[in-house]
Amino acid sequence: MEQPIIRVKDLSKTFRTHKRGAGFINSLKSFIKRDVFVKKAVDRISFDIKEGERVALIGQNGAGKSTTVKMLTGILKPTNGEISVLNLHPFKERTKLNKNYGVIFGQRHNLWWDVPAIDSYYLFKAMYDIRDDDFEKRLKIVRSSLGIKEYLNTPVRKLSLGERMRCELGLIFMHNPKIVFLDEPTIGVDVVGKKKITEFLLRINKRFNTTILLTSHDMKDVENICKRAIIIEGGKILFDDKIGYLKRDYIDSKTLHLKFSKPLDQKTLFGKDLERIGTSRYQIIFDNKEDIGRFLKQVLDDSSKEVLDVSIIEEDLNEIIRNIFEGKRK
Amino acid sequence: MNLRVVFETFKIALKDRMAYRTDFIADVLIGPLIFLVVQFLWTNIYTYNNITEINGFTLNDSISYLAVSTIVGYFVWTWVTTTVGMKIKRGDFARYVIMPINFLDYTLVELFGRKVPSMLIKAPLLFLLLKIFFNVHVADLPHFILFIGSMVFSYLLFNIFMFIMGLLTFWQESFWVFNMLGSAIIEFFSGWLLPIDFYPSFMKPIIEILPFRHIYYSPIMIFLEKYSISSSIQVLVSQFFSVIILYLLARLILRLGRAKFTSQGG
Ligand SMILES: Nc1ncnc2c1ncn2[C@@H]1O[C@H](COP(=O)(O)OP(=O)(O)OP(=O)(O)O)[C@@H](O)[C@H]1O
Numbered sequence: 158m159e160q161p162i163i164r165v166k167d168l169s170k171t172f173r174t175h176k177r178g179a180g181f182i183n184s185l186k187s188f189i190k191r192d193v194f195v196k197k198a199v200d201r202i203s204f205d206i207k208e209g210e211r212v213a214l215i216g217q218n219g220a221g222k223s224t225t226v227k228m229l230t231g232i233l234k235p236t237n238g239e240i241s242v243l244n245l246h247p248f249k250e251r252t253k254l255n256k257n258y259g260v261i262f263g264q265r266h267n268l269w270w271d272v273p274a275i276d277s278y279y280l281f282k283a284m285y286d287i288r289d290d291d292f293e294k295r296l297k298i299v300r301s302s303l304g305i306k307e308y309l310n311t312p313v314r315k316l317s318l319g320e321r322m323r324c325e326l327g328l329i330f331m332h333n334p335k336i337v338f339l340d341e342p343t344i345g346v347d348v349v350g351k352k353k354i355t356e357f358l359l360r361i362n363k364r365f366n367t368t369i370l371l372t373s374h375d376m377k378d379v380e381n382i383c384k385r386a387i388i389i390e391g392g393k394i395l396f397d398d399k400i401g402y403l404k405r406d407y408i409d410s411k412t413l414h415l416k417f418s419k420p421l422d423q424k425t426l427f428g429k430d431l432e433r434i435g436t437s438r439y440q441i442i443f444d445n446k447e448d449i450g451r452f453l454k455q456v457l458d459d460s461s462k463e464v465l466d467v468s469i470i471e472e473d474l475n476e477i478i479r480n481i482f483e484g485k486r487k
Numbered sequence: 488m489n490l491r492v493v494f495e496t497f498k499i500a501l502k503d504r505m506a507y508r509t510d511f512i513a514d515v516l517i518g519p520l521i522f523l524v525v526q527f528l529w530t531n532i533y534t535y536n537n538i539t540e541i542n543g544f545t546l547n548d549s550i551s552y553l554a555v556s557t558i559v560g561y562f563v564w565t566w567v568t569t570t571v572g573m574k575i576k577r578g579d580f581a582r583y584v585i586m587p588i589n590f591l592d593y594t595l596v597e598l599f600g601r602k603v604p605s606m607l608i609k610a611p612l613l614f615l616l617l618k619i620f621f622n623v624h625v626a627d628l629p630h631f632i633l634f635i636g637s638m639v640f641s642y643l644l645f646n647i648f649m650f651i652m653g654l655l656t657f658w659q660e661s662f663w664v665f666n667m668l669g670s671a672i673i674e675f676f677s678g679w680l681l682p683i684d685f686y687p688s689f690m691k692p693i694i695e696i697l698p699f700r701h702i703y704y705s706p707i708m709i710f711l712e713k714y715s716i717s718s719s720i721q722v723l724v725s726q727f728f729s730v731i732i733l734y735l736l737a738r739l740i741l742r743l744g745r746a747k748f749t750s751q752g753g
């Protein structure tokens with residue numbers, strides 16, 4: 158395919174902070190002599206992202222996700238390593254780059270606080286040099302797909318968190334950015350709102366081939382929006398591939414639920430342990446290597462039992478990720 | 488920043504400011520208070536000693552100086568140091584890095600927009616009162632026009648300098664100290680309360696080198712017609728160059744500071 162539009166090689170960021178003890182004496186002490194300690198927030202990470210990709214950055218609190226995004230957007234100066242976004246250095250060539258991307262930090266805001274959101278949209282229109290017809294066109298898309306029509310004319314401070322987030326999200330698409338960096342954009346958004354956001358992002362991605370880099374702690378969002386995941390832990394990359402592969406490689410068990418016409422009086426079934434979860438409902442756990450199909454066939458062929466309902470439950474992404482972080486990876 | 492951005496920024500800042508009307512009233516009261524106290528002092532000094540002129544200033548000149556100083560204060564004074572300092576400390580500065588604007592230009596325009604209500608309503612109102620009660624000197628039209636021009640530069644000088652003080656937060660987080668320091672420097676070297684003519688002579692060379700006299704002293708002297716038209720124009724030119732130098736300095740410090748930015752607060 159084409160050239161990657163984001164390229165990162167051996168990128169690192171270290172923060173130098175001063176430790177300060179509690180209490181008056183300690184703060185006096187630290188005034189005179191300060192203990193510096195160094196925190197490696199991002200530690201030699203490398204990855205490429207191609208135009209139109211939808212990538213999730215996953216990691217526990219403090220893993221280095223936001224720091225990475227801040228380096229990609231020119232907010233932080235990298236300590237070491239190579240970085241290029243649209244062939245530009247985000248920190249050194251910020252002014253050339255920043256009309257081409259959009260950024261959301263879930264816990265911060267771009268909208269002006271005391272005026273209706275629409276005023277900020279008009280300010281952005283001027284800042285980003287958006288043509289009148291383009292502006293109207295995109296405003297229409299944003300307004301209907303994010304469902305923010307009635308919020309746009311209310312002073313931002315009077316909006317609920319979720320309402321505001323949707324207005325924020327619309328704003329950064331007004332200049333048709335090539336890349337959007339979304340750092341926890343679904344904070345405080347309810348399920349209906351999340352669905353709208355997901356659909357909106359997919360639509361924008363499809364229609365304008367906008368590249369999406371998302372960080373989120375909500376694995377449902379990640380699964381729904383992204384195709385690829387980069388997992389970081391302690392500033393290092395643990396996994397970088399399709400989300401589908403993540404499931405293939407890291408799922409270690411599946412759960413089978415069976416409902417029979419009447420309760421069974423046995424503890425095992427064809428060699429598998431039965432766990433009762435209802436009057437005539439049972440749960441059986443299979444590890445990855447076992448063949449659920451063959452087992453099921455045996456059960457269904459057994460004329461002494463009547464199966465009323467079957468369901469197979471996969472581990473969801475949340476559990477997979479948790480397994481990875483808890484070191485249970487294979 | 489192009490003019491449309493300037494205009495839109497200005498508009499939104501003005502609108503934003505209008506959302507709060509109470510603190511608007513609060514700072515109508517502070518300026519006149521200082522004026523009253525110092526005016527009182529002047530009246531006593533002149534009448535008690537039975538003198539008509541000190542350093543070329545009559546009692547009316549001195550009171551007028553003070554009155555115009557109060558008006559100039561309304562035009563130039565903003566919370567720029569603490570605003571900028573807070574943005575850096577809390578990490579909100581990031582918001583301005585990701586927008587296609589220059590933080591300095593943007594800040595100057597934004598603060599100006601917030602300033603307008605006080606400029607257009609409070610300043611004329613207060614001046615009218617001072618005129619009625621203290622018979623303050625009023626400039627003729629050419630001097631008045633030059634005075635307005637001079638105040639635009641005063642605004643820029645004050646705010647660019649205090650902006651630089653705010654930028655120091657990139658290195659040390661106690662921006663309120665920088666705010667106090669900056670205010671003290673300006674109050675001392677600008678002729679805020681006292682015409683520079685009253686300063687001891689060894690101070691004058693220092694004051695001449697520094698740009699701060701252009702914040703208060705120069706526009707006031709133009710308004711009081713202490714300068715001829717041609718020397719007033721010269722003052723404006725000198726102000727203009729001070730603005731350019733300070734502006735370039737601020738841009739440089741902003742560039743150096745940005746590399747230090749740690750974007751705290753998530
Ligand atoms: N300004 C800073 N000064 C010192 N250390 C910092 C600073 N910013 C971040 N860190 C440290 O760097 C590490 C990575 O932080 P970062 O904000 O990138 O995490 P994150 O992956 O975004 O976490 P979260 O999911 O909580 O948002 C953390 O350990 C944090 O304490």
Ligand SMILES: [Mg+2]
Binds near residue numbers: 222223224340753
């Ligand atoms: Mg984060």
